[in-house]
Amino acid sequence: LSTRSPYSDLSEETLFTNGRRPLDSTRDNVKVLKRVIPVFLTLIPYWMVYFQMESTYVLQSLHLQLPSLFGNHSPSDSIHQQTFPTAWLTMFDALMLLILIPLKDKVIDPFLIKRKLLPTALTKISLGMLFAMFSAISAGVLESQRLIHIQNNDTISQQVGNTTYIAARLAVWWQVPQYF
Numbered sequence: 001l002s003t004r005s006p007y008s009d010l011s012e013e014t015l016f017t018n019g020r021r022p023l024d025s026t027r028d029n030v031k032v033l034k035r036v037i038p039v040f041l042t043l044i045p046y047w048m049v050y051f052q053m054e055s056t057y058v059l060q061s062l063h064l065q066l067p068s069l070f071g072n073h074s075p076s077d078s079i080h081q082q083t084f085p086t087a088w089l090t091m092f093d094a095l096m097l098l099i100l101i102p103l104k105d106k107v108i109d110p111f112l113i114k115r116k117l118l119p120t121a122l123t124k125i126s127l128g129m130l131f132a133m134f135s136a137i138s139a140g141v142l143e144s145q146r147l148i149h150i151q152n153n154d155t156i157s158q159q160v161g162n163t164t165y166i167a168a169r170l171a172v173w174w175q176v177p178q179y180f
Contacts, residue, residue: 039122042129049132052139053093057178060143062165064172065156096179131180138177146170 112118119127149155149168158167 035122039125042125046129046132049136053135053178057139057175060139060146061172061175062160063146063167064170064175065167066158066160066172092175092179100180135178135180139175142170142174142178145174 109118146168149170150166154169155166156169158165
């Protein structure tokens with residue numbers, strides 16, 4: 001049995017120097033494939049962060065102080081009552097998309113086109129990955145601060161739906177950078 005990979009003959013050297021005359025389109029396709037593979041490999045961590053946002057970010061928000069405009073709280077109550085369903089917390093992602101996409105299309109892109117600074121698709125993807133990385137870092141920093149508040153017993157009890165959560169006295173608005 002051979003220990004060679006079945007794909008070892010796909011290297012550019014083998015394709016183009018073993019006496020065969022490849023089509024120009026084959027040569028171009030191999031070169032494009034080499035440039036595209038790193039982009040696809042970065043999609044894995046991107047989608048990991050995205051689905052993290054759909055689960056862990058929402059869980060984190062349940063353990064942060066929700067503003068009183070969402071619920072009823074009187075000074076005599078020891079539990080903040082929230083009157084909105086927890087599923088609404090996932091709407092922040094959709095809301096940010098609804099705000100930022102038209103802003104990009106109608107304001108930012110025309111501004112960049114005028115100045116001939118519109119980035120390539122690969123640069124846009126790279127910037128998206130960078131923003132996803134900053135989102136994850138922001139979530140980690142906020143979680144560290146939340147845990148410090150919990151350790152110092154700087155907490156409140158708040159009820160969201162039918163569940164009571166022990167939340168840090170740290171406003172949920174600190175999660176906003178995670179959704180950019």
